[in-house]
Structure formats: C-alpha cells, structure tokens
Amino acid sequence: MSPTTLTLLQGAWGESLEENGLFLIKSRRIYFLGHMQEPVRYQLKQDSLLIHFSKHIIIRQQMLKLDKDSLVVQSAAGISRLRHRSE
Numbered sequence: 777m778s779p780t781t782l783t784l785l786q787g788a789w790g791e792s793l794e795e796n797g798l799f800l801i802k803s804r805r806i807y808f809l810g811h812m813q814e815p816v817r818y819q820l821k822q823d824s825l826l827i828h829f830s831k832h833i834i835i836r837q838q839m840l841k842l843d844k845d846s847l848v849v850q851s852a853a854g855i856s857r858l859r860h861r862s863e
Contacts, residue, residue, distance in 0.1 A: 781820060784842050788861040797861050825849065 788797035800807040805815035806827060819826040827835040837849035837856075847858040 781839075781842060784844060785820075785825075785847070789847055789858040790861050791856075791858060793859050793861060798858070 785801045786803075788800045790797040796809060798809055800812075801818070802815075804817060806818050807815045817828045819828065823839055825837045825839055827837070829835065835851060837851045839847065839849055840855070841848040845860050847860070849856050849858070
C-alpha cells in the first residue's frame with residue numbers, strides 16, 4: 777500500500793454521516809468506539825487491512841474501495857460500506 781493509502785485511512789469512520797463513528801484510525805492504531813483506551817494495531821498488506829486484536833486474533837478485511845469520503849471492505853462477515861466523518 778502506498779503512503780496515500782495510509783493518509784486516506786486516517787480519521788473517524790462510521791456507517792453514515794448521521795450516526796456515531798465506529799472507529800478512529802490514528803497513525804498505526806485503531807480506536808474502537810467504547811474501547812478508546814484499548815487501541816489495536818493494524819497492518820496494510822497489498823489490498824488488505826489486517827487488524828491485530830491479539831497475537832492470535834487477526835482480522836483480514838480486503839479493501840475494495842478507499843477514497844477521501846468512503847471505505848468499502850469485505851471480510852468473512854460480508855461487505856461494509858463506511859463513510860469518513862469529522863472527528
């Protein structure tokens with residue numbers, strides 16, 4: 777992934793602009809709503825976002841689309857469409 781990808785990922789993401797954000801990406805950490813004091817590490821590999829919840833729990837989400845306003849990812853749970861929000 778390019779430095780541009782890392783830059784585009786930064787900020788708050790939610791399912792819509794009207795609802796609370798689901799998570800915040802800041803630098804190389806993800807902060808989930810309700811667990812802001814427990815950030816998790818993530819890694820970019822090719823077209824995927826790997827979220828490291830622990831040494832043995834890593835969630836892979838394939839990034840189908842990423843731009844300044846939206847992020848579309850696919851995981852075993854299905855496709856999620858997220859909107860970039862103001863922090």
